[in-house]
Amino acid sequence: MAVLVTAGRLCHLAGRTVTSLSARSRRAVSLPATRCYIFTSTRTNLQFRLDEQTAHSSLDLFKKDTGVIYRMLGLDPTHVQDNPERFRDWAVVFADEKISSGRHYWEVTVKKSQEFRLGVAEALMSRDDCVGTNSSSWVFGYAQRKWFAMTGNKVVPVMLVGKPDRVGILLDYEAGFLGLVDIEKPRIIHTIGAQFKAPLCPAFGLWDGELLTHSDLEEPEGLKQEEL
Helix, strand or coil: CCCCEECCCCEEECCEEECCCCCCCCCEECCCCCCECCCCCCECCCCCCECHHHCCCCEEEECCCCEEEECCCCCCHHHCCCCCCCCCCECEEEECCCECCCEEEEEEEEECCCCEEEEEEECCCCCCCCCCCCCCEEEEEEECCEEEEEECCEEEEECCCCCCCEEEEEEECCCCEEEEEECCCCEEEEEEECCCCCCEEEEEEECCCEEEEECCCCCCCCCCCCEC
């Protein structure tokens, strides 16, 4: 059964808060009811780095472009190389690999961040949008000490106790789902269903602290078909 929530403030413009829906248009929304997925796609180890050409001016990459840190002031956008691939308004960065088939797994270490988003987005997604606010991106986010799943500006709470230091992301392109993984169990905590039709990139939004990505990983044993 779909969970109803109110889509309100969930994105930040660098240096200030932005409300994603006006008070007049704010209403209860829901994601499609969760389904039982049959995992049949080819499994390959995805290896990527973060793509500096897409990084918003408030984000700095480090550790050979596998990590990203948020700078409160960041760089003056006029001092950043003009690039149509770069996010202009939102603190978002894409990975440098495109996914158009298969089943892929990666992990993210969270360091001192209380607001971030992890997931995938179409490679050609508008650089004027934030991940999760349109139908071209699918993310799991953490804000105000709560987890949520988000796509098309529709939000569903994710029942996860606490904030783990490291989580996994599982994408099955053909089966049509993105999963948030508890790597300690391991188990899939929540899934977002979708019909992927275009190449995807791992996508990250960050409004404080740091994220460190870990790719070229084997999918953990024990992740089985679940109904979430």
